[in-house]
Amino acid sequence: MPKPTKITNSLRYLRFTSGEMTQADLAARVGVTRQTIIAIEQGRYSPSLEMAFQLARVFGVPLEEVFQYPDAES
């Protein structure tokens, strides 16, 4: 099944390198449900720009390190 969004993300990796932060912890820090974090990680939902910045801020990295938008050919 094709993913509904072309946007990829490194949330799982970033959680792992941030003391194995749980999805529930990340959800609580951004103010969303755990299901939304799961959906984003699995590429089933593209968050709003504001939520994307909030997620990047949690990990203290630029937006591009959390979300990527690959070229069409790749």
Place this chain on the structure above:
Amino acid sequence: MSYEEKRAWVYAAVAVVVPVVYAVTMFGRLAGTDVTRISYALPLLIAAGVGIVANMLTTMLIGAPKGARHSDERDADIFRHGTHVGYFVLATGVVGAFLLTLAGAAHFWIANALYLAFVLDALVSSIVKIVAYRRGF
């Protein structure tokens, strides 16, 4: 499963169960009877009322645990998407009822066409929401 997804499942279930009970009741009265003589108003109002109350009570039940009602922007996006699709179903159904009116159909058919439009609206919007939750949006 999030609170809003549970709500979508409840709405879909109610949108199936209540109208089916109503339809079975009506089909029992339809057999060999002139539709203009069928008393449909009370059963229709009861079906509509039961549907509303069942939705209210069930969503209160699933939202009872502390923090269970938490929803976020994804829930809001999916709600808008489902409601948007449901709107077209409702509009189509209302046009059908309008055409029945112009054709001089019995009130029985017009009222039931409108009820069907609302039921299909609830069912389709709920299914669209569930699919969005399950497969992505």
